[in-house]
Amino acid sequence: EDKVVQSPLSLVVHEGDTVTLNCSYEVTNFRSLLWYKQEKKAPTFLFMLTSSGIEKKSGRLSSILDKKELFSILNITATQTGDSAVYLCFHTGKLIFGQGTTLQVKP
Amino acid sequence: ETGVTQTPRHLVMGMTNKKSLKCEQHLGHNAMYWYKQSAKKPLELMFVYNFKEQTENNSVPSRFSPECPNSSHLFLHLHTLQPEDSALYLCASSQGRAEDYEQYFGPGTRLTVT
Numbered sequence: 475e476d477k478v479v480q481s482p483l484s485l486v487v488h489e490g491d492t493v494t495l496n497c498s499y500e501v502t503n504f505r506s507l508l509w510y511k512q513e514k515k516a517p518t519f520l521f522m523l524t525s526s527g528i529e530k531k532s533g534r535l536s537s538i539l540d541k542k543e544l545f546s547i548l549n550i551t552a553t554q555t556g557d558s559a560v561y562l563c564f565h566t567g568k569l570i571f572g573q574g575t576t577l578q579v580k581p
Numbered sequence: 582e583t584g585v586t587q588t589p590r591h592l593v594m595g596m597t598n599k600k601s602l603k604c605e606q607h608l609g610h611n612a613m614y615w616y617k618q619s620a621k622k623p624l625e626l627m628f629v630y631n632f633k634e635q636t637e638n639n640s641v642p643s644r645f646s647p648e649c650p651n652s653s654h655l656f657l658h659l660h661t662l663q664p665e666d667s668a669l670y671l672c673a674s675s676q677g678r679a680e681d682y683e684q685y686f687g688p689g690t691r692l693t694v695t
Contacts, residue, residue: 478623505680505681506680506681508683514688515669515671515686515688515689516585516671516686516687516688516689517624517671517684517686518686519683519684519685522683562623562624566679566680566681567680569626569629569637569679570623570626571623571624571625571626572623573622573623574623
């Protein structure tokens with residue numbers, strides 16, 4: 475069965491901490507894997523990953539894909555309260571979202 | 582207006598009502614999507630339209646009926662819904678197929694079925 479599993483499901487950290495969010499998948503027909511951030515209602519796009527081992531970076535956020543081991547990670551360094559959100563991983567092989575990781579950053 | 586807009590933002594309907602959700606994108610995109618987001622469950626893809634043609638229907642009950650009259654507008658017609666259909670309904674659009682382009686989401690319609 476095709477599935478996308480994110481871990482942890484929730485995480486509470488303090489400002490300044492570094493977090494690593496995981497997304498593993500068992501999906502046929504890999505095309506790409508995307509990360510989104512959902513703060514209130516509308517998810518917003520963070521990264522699209524298509525090739526293994528190539529890190530995508532935007533400010534304090536970065537992400538990498540491992541197509542051999544079938545997972546991706548999203549790193550956030552020097553977290554801020556504005557990073558509090560649900561982080562979603564999306565596999566385009568079957569157009570499946572993971573269940574999300576809820577990140578809470580405390581002041 | 583810019584981006585993806587959805588109306589109404591909140592909707593309460595009885596099980597015997599008929600209502601429609603509207604989505605409009607101002608991005609010049611060619612693909613549009615409906616998703617359902619229930620509490621404690623992942624975002625579920627319902628329908629996909631590419632260039633106004635429906636290309637995905639993820640076993641959605643017939644009480645949900647999509648309509649895509651042009652590349653900028655997408656509707657979700659609702660009739661005889663069940664309480665378990667209460668959820669946040671999100672619309673999204675992308676420049677091309679979801680496999681190749683990121684999606685831009687609207688703010689959603691919070692639907693409550695009584």
